[in-house]
Amino acid sequence: MKHTDIPVITIDGPSGAGKGTISLRLAKHLDWHTLDSGAMYRVLALAANRYNVPLENESALANLATHLEIYFKPLPDLSATQVILDGQNVSQDLRSEVSGAAASKIAVLPAVRRALLIRQRDFCQAPGLVAEGRDMGTVVFPEAHKKFFLTASCEERAHRRYKQLIDSGINARLSDIIRDITERDKRDSTRAKAPLIAADDAHVIDTTGVSIETVVACILKKVAL
Ligand code: DC
Numbered sequence: 001m002k003h004t005d006i007p008v009i010t011i012d013g014p015s016g017a018g019k020g021t022i023s024l025r026l027a028k029h030l031d032w033h034t035l036d037s038g039a040m041y042r043v044l045a046l047a048a049n050r051y052n053v054p055l056e057n058e059s060a061l062a063n064l065a066t067h068l069e070i071y072f073k074p075l076p077d078l079s080a081t082q083v084i085l086d087g088q089n090v091s092q093d094l095r096s097e098v099s100g101a102a103a104s105k106i107a108v109l110p111a112v113r114r115a116l117l118i119r120q121r122d123f124c125q126a127p128g129l130v131a132e133g134r135d136m137g138t139v140v141f142p143e144a145h146k147k148f149f150l151t152a153s154c155e156e157r158a159h160r161r162y163k164q165l166i167d168s169g170i171n172a173r174l175s176d177i178i179r180d181i182t183e184r185d186k187r188d189s190t191r192a193k194a195p196l197i198a199a200d201d202a203h204v205i206d207t208t209g210v211s212i213e214t215v216v217a218c219i220l221k222k223v224a225l
Pocket of ligand 1: 015037038039041042100103104107132133134135136184188
């Protein structure tokens with residue numbers, strides 16, 4: 001089966017726009033696979049730190065990206081996906097803002113993006129894939145059947161991240177999160193390679209003040225499978 005025969009829904013947008021939760025809900029509803037591409041950048045940055053690969057060494061990072069043993073393990077209720085690096089569950093380590101910032105830094109490196117793109121396309125498996133990130137609709141799956149771009153105000157996204165971190169037992173300060181999100185948005189949107197931008201054929205949904213259920217229902221209506 002060709003990749004293009006397998007239906008793909010892409011969900012792109014900035015940090016805290018609700019991509020993760022919404023992708024998991026959609027995939028559960030459709031009984032499809034999911035790809036959290038941000039987790040790939042995060043786990044690569046974590047591995048680089050563990051194996052003493054400097055975050056500026058583009059070719060060493062790309063090599064690590066190609067050979068890294070990463071495994072994504074959905075929880076039985078499909079409410080989340082555990083990330084296993086070299087046999088160890090690193091999901092909790094990946095959640096922090098430090099991890100997000102490191103991921104955003106290595107994400108500007110073209111060789112790293114090329115190496116991860118190959119691995120991301122491998123997730124396109126029958127019966128279908130919900131892929132979330134920054135460039136899923138523009139670069140990784142340009143032939144996707146339906147594309148969505150989720151946005152929300154910076155304040156609302158920061159509040160959501162804050163709640164997520166506190167709920168999962170990670171200490172956080174709202175003002176730090178607003179600063180980090182603003183920096184990360186800027187870096188992700190202005191990089192030369194695969195910047196954060198809505199695909200021309202994406203449906204843009206502003207999720208500010210809108211419940212997850214409403215966004216999921218809106219997407220399912222547009223997907224109409
Ligand atoms: O979605 P996230 O917050 O887990 O992503 C972490 C960083 O990874 C994000 O700031 C930029 C980078 N990223 C990217 O460049 N391209 C993607 N498709 C996904 C994430």
